[in-house]
Amino acid sequence: MAEADQQQPPIDLSKLFFQSTTTRRRIIASYWIVVILAIPIWWRITSIDRLSLPESKVSALDTRDLRLPLRVGLQSNVPGISSNSIETQLAHRLKRDAESHCVFFESAPVDLNRQSTPGTYDVVIEPGAPNLLLDGRRLSVRSQGETEEQVLDALTNLVLPSSDGMEALRIVKYSPRFRIAFSLLNEDATSGRSILSWDVEAAIKRYLAPALEKLSILHNFTIESQVQYHAPLAFRPHEIQIGEQTAHSLTQEDLTVFVNSAEWTLSSSVSNDPVIHFVLFVPSADDSPLYILDHNGTPSSADAFILPQWGGIVVSNNARPHLKVADLEHTFVTFHNQLLSLLGVPSLPANVDYDYSLPFTDWQLDALVRLRTMQNVENSKETLRSIVALVHQIENMPVGQDVKGDVQGVLDALDLVFAESSSSLMFALRHSSDALTRASRAFFNPGMLALLYFPAEHKYAVYTPLFASVAAPLVATLAREVAAWRKTRREQA
Amino acid sequence: MFSALIYSFLFLSAHVFSIHAQEFFQEQLTLRPHRDGTVLGHFAFTTLLKSATPREPETIRIEDTSQHYTLFPLALGQVLREYAITELHLSLNAGKWSYDRWGYPEEDGVGTGAELWAWMAEGPGASVDERWRGLRSNLAGLFCASLGSMDEQRTTSPSLTFLPEGDLPGPSTPYQLRHGTLPSENVCTENLTPFLKLLPCKSLSGIASLLNPHRLFDADWHGMGIHVRYVENAGVEVRLTFQGVFDPVRYSTDGKRDWSLHSIFDRTIQKTCPVARHSKIRLISTTDAVDVSPAPNTFNAAFSVYDVNTVSKPLDISMQWSNESHFEYPLSLDSPPPTHISVRRTLKGTEQSRGQLAIVIENHQDKQIKASYLETMPWLLQFHLNSIQVKWNSAPRDDLMSIVSYIPPVPHSRPTLLQSVLTLPPNGTMDLTIDVTKPFLRYTEHPPDAQRGWDLPPAVFRPLIIANDSNLRRLPRIYTPILLVDLATPDFSMPYNVIIMSCTLIALIFGSVFNLLTRKFVLTKIPNEPPQ
Secondary structure, three states: OHHHHHHOOOOOHHHOHHHOHHHHHHHHHHHHHHHHHHHHHHHHHHOOOEOOOOHHHHHHHHHOOOOEEEEEEEEEOOOOOOHHHHHHHHHHHHHHOOOOOOEEEEEOOOOOOOOOOOOEEEEEEEEOOOEEEEEOOEEEEEEOOOOHHHHHHHHHHHHOOOOOHHHHHHOOOOOOEEEEEEEEEEOOHHHOOOOOEEOHHHHHHHHHHHHHHHHOOOOEEEEEEEEEOOOOOOOOOEEEEEOOEEEEEEOHHHHHOOOOOOOOOOOOOOOOOOEEEEEEEEOOHHHOOEEEEOOOOOEOOOOEEEEOOOEEEEEOOOOOOEEOOHHHHHHHHHHHHHHHHHHOOOOOOOOEEOOOOOOOOHHHHHHHHHHHHHHHHHHHHHHHHHHHHHHHHOOOOOEOHHHHHHHHHHHHHHHHHHHHOOOOHHHHHHHHHHHHHHHHHHHOOHHHHOOOOOOHHHHHHHHHHHHHHHHHHHHHHHHHHHHHHHHHHHHHO | OHHHHHHHHHHHHHHHHHHOOOEEEEEEEEEEEOOOOOEEEEEEEEEEEEOOOOOOHHHHHOOOOOEEOOOOOHHHHHHHHHOOEEEEEEEEEEOOOOHHHHOOOOOOOOOOEEEEEEEEEOOOOOOHHHHHHHHHHHHHHHHOOOHHHOOHHHEEOOOOOOOOOOOOOOOOOOEEEEEEEEOOOOOOHHHHHHHHHOOOOOOOOOHHHHOOHHHHOOOOEEEEEEEEEEEOOOEEEEEEEEEEEEOHHHHOOOOOOOEEHHHHHOOOEOOOOOOOOEEEEEEEOOOOOOEEEOOOOEEOOOEEEEEOOOOOOOEOOEEEOOOOOOOOOOOOOOOOOOOOEEEEEEEEOOOOOEEEEEEEEEEOOOOOEEEEEEEOOOOOOEEEEEEEEEEEOOEEOHHHEEEEEEEOOEOOOEOOEEEEEEEEOOOEEEEEEEEEEOOOOOHHHOOOOHHHOEEEOOOEEEEEEEOOOOOEEEOOOEEOOOEEEOOOOOOOOHHHHHHHHHHHHHHHHHHHHHHHHHOOOOOOOOOOOOOO
């Protein structure tokens, strides 16, 4: 046996092709190349789809402000009142408050025959009995020694109605569509005092249709109405004595909790449009007559109140089984005023007259359109900023194509607003409303809510059993091979 | 004093309806004592919107007209207009209706759980399926029921059994039926509250004031329904119903079956609903000797009627079996049985992959009955149609069943629809068996309480008898009880185990292959050991 071994020369293992150092290193290298090439693919298929938002454009919006022109043609036929001087002072006043509004003054020639366009006004000052009369987009001032100051004040109030903070809280948020819901609520129809039906359709047509028609350039309205026969209050009104008579009263605190949303089915679920409610409330025999107390605790003559951003309520102490259109006049005139107030139609300065057959004047409408356009632009900008901030803040939040498309759409619409603002007020409004709709759609996109189903720890728990056991031999072999290679280099050197 | 009040109400009602003749509301309660001591109470509140027509689907994309309602529920009216629904039936029931003990119900739809079906006109604006989806989710929101999960996996179109109850306007307009069931839906007070809000007088006056949730949900069986239909020359009618089978023996202290409105509902009628045109309580007569108080306004052999608007209040109708000291439960079922046919359905087989559906149908009549038989089975149970066996009194009679239509299931999406007509010869029993397979579900398709099994919808039968004038007369639908199927349920820690095991296997294979490929073989000399 020993002889045989010595006679046959031993096999040189390093000569075998699969034992050569080069082949082995190639094998190891190819494994590592596959791993390294797979990493980006793995990264891509496991990461969340986060498209990049046009952030630079969003931040560039901060420097762009809306500028709506106010073209006023002034003509003074009264000696002592100079149209030029009013022009310069008006321009100065508008410039002074440029922060809070977005209007700038442009002088225009007076043309009494031109077509009435929003944003262009004529002011004619003539001698006569003191009077300010609005006719379309024209203001006729009859003056008898009125100073420039008074004309200027009236004009400023017309184009820039002053608004206090309370008003801003009362106005409903802009929406291109509104549902207006009229409800006749009987506290308890079985008590004997109740209104069982009303001619609501005819009353809306007579008392509200002109205003709704005029406001239709801002909003689309859907109208609905219902009657309820058992609409209890959540509290008992206080008993008071008025002379010999026992009455019931609502304090100012009661008004804030008046709407009993648990028992009154007022809201409609069929669409997402915001609803403005108008309620005619008929107290039951036990609770009538029902008066509203003012801040001093004395019964006031008012029988109606507004709930900010919600709607208006009228309390009716005249119960009869059916209300005809004529019976509804008082109620619907109140609803009309509440509607204008809720939608933000500014009030006129006290001393200004207009054609009272109109629901309100074109000057008020233009001021409202300017206000809404400005708010929409501001809100869209604000929403865009929030989206960008939110996406930055939450790293696991997916950003899909539809969100990106909507953000881009908002930017395009805002570009159009800025471009059109000087030529057409109505275009600017339409595009600003479009921008706002898209912005809120992007913000409330349900796709952005789908955060990671598995938390990071969970992911590692799943990956470790595979990756750790595969990586161990790979790394060990690599280390061994590197060590061997360095050893041979040292030996060669 | 009471009569003065009543006159004032009468005057009021007459006055209201002379000026406002567009919407009518009437309410009716039917009380029916059963032989087993229970009492069926059936409330029906009907509002008719006079000369109204359902919305045409052509107009669905354009702005709808304003909706002004006084008695018609606005929330429901909006849903009907939004999705252009011509006819709608929703029923939410809890319990098992026992046809053998209680006979036919006053409302057909007594299948356990939720059932919704609607007839819709086809139109270019929006597809019928889109509108069906919108209808489901809106009604789900309105009635706090999980109707939203009544998705494509549960929607069928069984037009043979669910014919429209009203009229379909437009002679040439094509109409489509959508039907869905959700047998596992629980019905409770969160569904009743929105239901009551749709009533003009809520539950505060009139007959509706008897709807006391504490007692209603304590009933042996209870169910509510919303039925909307269009009647030509009349208008759109919405009928809100509530049925319950109450057990006065259970409430009584002396073991008697005497009952009164107060003992059943724990309430009496104090006030009339001022806008109800008719408000009636109908008491179905029994063959037993009973004392009824107060005296009804009108009565005949079949029933007595109380007019709630005129009768003195508070109204508490009571029925007494005065010559009965103690109620004895009947030991046998009624003979003849109260229904024309009776049906039992069972799922046989203990395996988790296969089983057999067995249906036993008895014809109690002396004449031949035809009955339509409908299965709307989710794909969780798949039929083998070739294995259908029909036996009449234990003799094979395959000719008695003719299949009208069969739509096979599509796993994970579409349910089975099997519509057939059975011919039942006089007095006998039919045994019908079908082999079924139970498929495997995906891991994510299991419900949270996976071990409980799946509720299967009831089968629906609709007997047709030949009436005296030799016309076919359709009888009420008969629902079988629901079934529970036990599907193969995985161990839910399984995915992690699978991950660990496959990772280990991959790592092992990878390790050995990699090792073989990169191993450096070295020759070592084994020193010669001295031979021993």
